[in-house]
Amino acid sequence: MKTKDLIIEEFIKSFGENGFEGTSVDYLAKQVGIKKGSIYTHYSGKNEIFTIACEKILDKCIVAIKQLLEVERDKPLDEQLFILLKTVCLESDFLTADEIAFSKRVAILSSSELLSLVDKLLAKYDNFIDDTVSRIFIDCAKQKMLAEEEITSAISVYRMLLENLYIDSLANQNCNEKLNHLWRYFWKGVCS
Template sequence: MNAKRMLLETALAHFAEDGYEGASLQKIAEEVGIKKPSIYAHFKGKDDLFLCSLKNALKEEKRRITRFFISRKDQPLDRRLSELLAFLQEEYNRSSESKFVLRMSFFPPSSLYDEVMKLIYPFLDSMERRVLRLMEQAKADGTAPIANPEDAAVAYMTLVDGIMIEMVYSGMASAKRRLKASWPIFWAGIQASKT
């Protein structure tokens, strides 16, 4: 139907799978069912297609996370945070978007490094700030005796990356194993630790 949308979707999957340099406009066009030069009716070139895909993916990802937090508004912090990890795992499995975002955060095409980072940093920052806010709130209202919210938020982001990375190269089973092992340690640690 809408070719532009299909292009964005397909390109996303290819970039996620093969990286920027490894992805081929030929194959993307083929999968969409048009010829390679027709892409240029919708995008200025490969860079443009890539950056548009990335913007889309980030927007979508952010929206999903926001919705997740809203849907668990009334649950205690530990459930919300540990379930977010599980949620991200599911998302990663279900769609290429998380994989794409993850890959491009870690290994952006060197030719587009600055532009990619300008998009990704605010995304990660906003996620960390959101977690920090939750930690502070939980500490303030006594829900959870968090010793140091700043460190707790940073450590949580570290945990997210460590688990998501395991998703990337070993798949769901290993990542679940990490989550299961790491979460109790993390949660116990942020309440016990003194900096």
């Protein structure tokens, strides 16, 4: 693995354990086996390393979700939506333990500078999720599973479910039962 990649891997691990302030450039250099100044040969500083680490994890999520939905594309549309919800919220098997810890730490950031940066980075992921969910709901309307005029509302409620279940999962709450109950009522409401 290249030094540049090792720095990102060590940052993800350290950030997940210690947060942004607890992850020093000096520590990263020691972990990677280089001098502190050599970090700046690869990156301008911690903010750039943080940005690249976030992008790496978000891109990994997007690729994994695309692959999953490709495998599941022949399943009924409601099952595709349920699988997407369950995967994003509960079964991030495609992320390492360090990447999950990093993601949890990002979710509780307090620095306004970092929050602003994360919001910009999340826009790509959010757009991907919105496009994916929209496509599935449009297909549901074409199959007369819901009225066309209900697509926007269904997408909004689905996104709220997704975001709330994701937040609950970050708190290490067992969300499987909650997901199953919410899904059943959500889908009944969409189809009525």
